[in-house]
Amino acid sequence: MSFYESVTTYRSVYFHFLDGLLNTTSEGTFEDVLKTLHKITPGLLPRDINFVNLKFEDKNILFTTGPIVNYSIKYEFDENDLSETPKPYILQPDHLNLDYFNFCIFPINFNKHQTTTIIFKKLNKLYLYILNTGLDIEENGDKIQMDDEYLYQLTKGICICDFDNPEEVMIAYNIIRDFFYISFFYEFIDSHKYISEEEDGKYIFNPTFKNKLVQFKNIFREEFISKKIFIINEYNKKGERFYTIDELLTIIDKDPKFYSDTFLKFNLNYYLLVSKFIDMLNKVKIGSFVNINDYTNESIKALKSNSVLSETFLKKIILYNQNENLYIYNQESGSCTWYSIYFSILLYFAINNRNYIPFITNINESFYKYLKSVYTYDNFQKEFYKVPKDSEKSYYYMLKLFSKLIDVNLFNRNLIKIYYLFYRFQLFFL
Numbered sequence: 001m002s003f004y005e006s007v008t009t010y011r012s013v014y015f016h017f018l019d020g021l022l023n024t025t026s027e028g029t030f031e032d033v034l035k036t037l038h039k040i041t042p043g044l045l046p047r048d049i050n051f052v053n054l055k056f057e058d059k060n061i062l063f064t065t066g067p068i069v070n071y072s073i074k075y076e077f078d079e080n081d082l083s084e085t086p087k088p089y090i091l092q093p094d095h096l097n098l099d100y101f102n103f104c105i106f107p108i109n110f111n112k113h114q115t116t117t118i119i120f121k122k123l124n125k126l127y128l129y130i131l132n133t134g135l136d137i138e139e140n141g142d143k144i145q146m147d148d149e150y151l152y153q154l155t156k157g158i159c160i161c162d163f164d165n166p167e168e169v170m171i172a173y174n175i176i177r178d179f180f181y182i183s184f185f186y187e188f189i190d191s192h193k194y195i196s197e198e199e200d201g202k203y204i205f206n207p208t209f210k211n212k213l214v215q216f217k218n219i220f221r222e223e224f225i226s227k228k229i230f231i232i233n234e235y236n237k238k239g240e241r242f243y244t245i246d247e248l249l250t251i252i253d254k255d256p257k258f259y260s261d262t263f264l265k266f267n268l269n270y271y272l273l274v275s276k277f278i279d280m281l282n283k284v285k286i287g288s289f290v291n292i293n294d295y296t297n298e299s300i301k302a303l304k305s306n307s308v309l310s311e312t313f314l315k316k317i318i319l320y321n322q323n324e325n326l327y328i329y330n331q332e333s334g335s336c337t338w339y340s341i342y343f344s345i346l347l348y349f350a351i352n353n354r355n356y357i358p359f360i361t362n363i364n365e366s367f368y369k370y371l372k373s374v375y376t377y378d379n380f381q382k383e384f385y386k387v388p389k390d391s392e393k394s395y396y397y398m399l400k401l402f403s404k405l406i407d408v409n410l411f412n413r414n415l416i417k418i419y420y421l422f423y424r425f426q427l428f429f430l
Contacts (some may be wrong), residue, residue, distance in 0.1 A: 016335075044359065044366070048102045050102070054183075105118055117129070126160040127284070134339060152329075179274065197261070204257055232251070234263055286326060300318065375402055380395060
C-alpha cells in the first residue's frame, strides 16, 4: 500500500486516529469515506444502511441510487468510477416507501464542512435526525460536563409520521421536502449561486433568487423570519448590515449592484438553521424510544480489553447518554466528513438495539492493519527518494504522520528513532 494513496483516497483512516493532531485545513469527501470502508473493511457495514445522494429539483426531492447507495454490499463496484448515471427515486406526496427509508444516511456538504442527516423507521414510524459533528459543534445546542471536559449533543430530531396514519404520511412528504429545501438553500447561499455578473464587472441578484427566498420564507414561522438572519456587505456603502427575510426581499426589488461576488451570507451556521426547523415541530429525544442506557464510559473498558489504543483516543469514538440524549466529544482537523458518517453508523446500532463494540473494534483493527502495511521500511525509502523533497507527500511528511500515530499508541516509539536516523544518514551522503 502506498503512502500517497493513504493520505489521499484513504485519508479517513488518519481522521479516525488523529483527530485534533492534523492540519485544520485537511479535507475529505463522502466518496473517500465510502471507498475507505469498502476497501479496508469490506462487508463490515450492515446491509440495510443506505447512503443516499440527494438532489433538489423544482418541488421534488430526488433520492438517487447508484454507487453511493448500499455501497457496503456492492462488491463488484469499480471504486475508481463514479461516473455512472444514477436512477432517481422521486419522493411523491402520496407515497413514501417504508422499505426505502429503513435507515438512510444523507451526506450534506458546503464550504468545506460536511455533515449528515439520517432518516429511519422504527416500530412503523419514520424519524428524521440531524447530526452535530465537526465544525462549530460546541456552538450547537446542549452540552454536558464529564471529567472536567465538555461533551456535546450529537443529534436531535422529530418523528415525521406514523405509517398507520395516512394523514400523517401526507404531512411527512411536506416535512422532508421542506427540510431538504433548507439544506439546498443554505448551500445555494454558501456557494454564491445567488449572484449574476454584469458587463461592467459588478454583481446583481440572480433573477431566480427571489422565488427561492420566498419558498425559504414560507417554511418558517413568523417568530423566526422576523430575525435578522442575513448579512449583506457593501449595500449603500454602509458596510456589513443584518437583515430579515422581508428586508432582504425589499432590497432585491431595488435591483442594487455590488462590487463583490460574496456580498450575502447567513448570520448563523447550518446546524443552527436546521435546528430552528426541528424546534418548530415536535422534537423527540432519541432516548424516549431507543434504549441508550448502555452508552457510558464502560464502553471504553470493553474496547481496551483487546486494544493498545490510548483511553484519550477511545473516549472520542464512543457515545454517552444523559437526559435521554446522546453526547460525544468534539472533533477537529477537518475530520467532519469521516466522523459524520462514523457516528451515523453508530446511531444505526443504537436505534436497532445492537452492540456497537464489535463494529468499533473491527474499524480500529482494520485501520491499524492498513497503516501497518503503509508505514514500512520500503515505503519510507520510496518517499525519501521522491522529488521534490519538500513535497507534502515527502518522507518528512510521512515521518511527521508516523510520529502522530505513535502518540496514540499505534506504533512503537523506538521505530521512529530508526527511521529518523535513516533520514539523517541519507541526508549526510546526498
